[in-house]
Amino acid sequence: MIRFRLGLVINPLAGLGGSVGLKGSDGVAEEALALGAEPKAIKRMMQALEVIAPYANDIEIITASGVMGEDAANALGFNTRVVYQTPDKTQAIDTQAVVRTLLNEPLDLLLFAGGDGTARDVYSVFEQAVIDDKLPVLGVPAGVKIHSGVYGITPHAAGMVVKMLLEGELVSLMSADVMDIDEVAFRQGTVRAKRFGELLVPAEPRYVQAVKMGGKEVDEFVLADIAADVIQQMEDELYIMGSGSTVAFVMEELGLDNTLLGVDLIQDKALVASDLTAKQLLELTQDKPTKLIITLIGGQGHILGRGNQQLSPELIRRLGKDNIIILATKTKLKALEGRPLIVDSGDPQLDRELCGYYKVTTGYHDYVMYQVANPD
Structure with a gap:
């Protein structure tokens, strides 16, 4: 029936x-x-x-x-x-x-x-x-x-x-x-x-997302500290710079043009390519040491799958969890009220593999451990 x-x-x-x-x-x-x-x-x-x-x-x-x-x-x-x-x-x-x-x-x-x-x-x-x-x-x-x-x-x-x-x-x-x-x-x-x-x-908060919080972080001192930490630790490898205002601040501190709503690639603190597609990212990073720098969407907590689909499951698997660098102010993390960070790559198996605790850069030599744990 x-x-x-x-x-x-x-x-x-x-x-x-x-x-x-x-x-x-x-x-x-x-x-x-x-x-x-x-x-x-x-x-x-x-x-x-x-x-x-x-x-x-x-x-x-x-x-x-x-x-x-x-x-x-x-x-x-x-x-x-x-x-x-x-x-x-x-x-x-x-x-x-x-x-x-x-x-x-x-x-x-x-x-x-x-x-x-x-x-x-x-x-x-x-x-x-x-x-x-x-x-x-x-x-x-x-x-x-x-x-x-x-x-x-x-x-x-x-x-x-x-x-x-x-x-x-x-x-x-x-x-x-x-x-x-x-x-x-x-x-x-x-x-x-x-x-x-x-x-x-x-109304099921575990499974239904909140509306995205808009606007650039107003506390530029915190963003400057985050950027200083990231830049100091950069090595000779390639860095994929994800979308969002926090990553954009790092690019600004490097004096590089940034695609706020796209994905860029840098090496030796210089711009390699801008606003890349998923295919281009795979080609340019093939067989090369590469790290990914991303931030979260305020209010939602997504780090993958919202506005950065250029970061394909194939690319993320190639990089591995250890080469993912997450940036966030403590204000953004506190706004999640304990909810985990979310990955929605389009590959459920990869999303499960990416779960766990990550070191999130929240300032200059200031880090917190935060959980990625999809409800499924």
């Missing part, structure tokens, strides 16, 4: 621009594919659905045909009902059309895979719809930009939330912000985040 009706939507273009350095997918899907990007949204939705696959007989998945939902659900043995025919080339209007159709169904939850642009598409339909009760939604993170608070912290975590609902656990609901940024400005190094509205999501 079917006792849970799950609406399912996948934006198959989500995240395409990340690995090839385009900082998003809005309007550049064809360019990303031409540069060698591989669609990953379906795979990430399947990672979420795998968690609830043992309950397949109790679930009816209502979705769109093909790559927008049906293929992923059928591959895992779910009961699937198609209510929308996916065109050969999908656009934002297709996501909106699927959601609009699903709102006519007696759903228990709407699960979608995408990024902030997809969350906006979902919200735009809810905003226009006339429905008596607000339907809870949950996002499976598959985009480059994940500022919105409507997503699970990883695909597996999103699946865990659905599992809790299936098992009858008491899961509260809360309103979470739908955020997005101007991708044109984003590609030019400027972040202009905007709140578009709210969606109702399961």
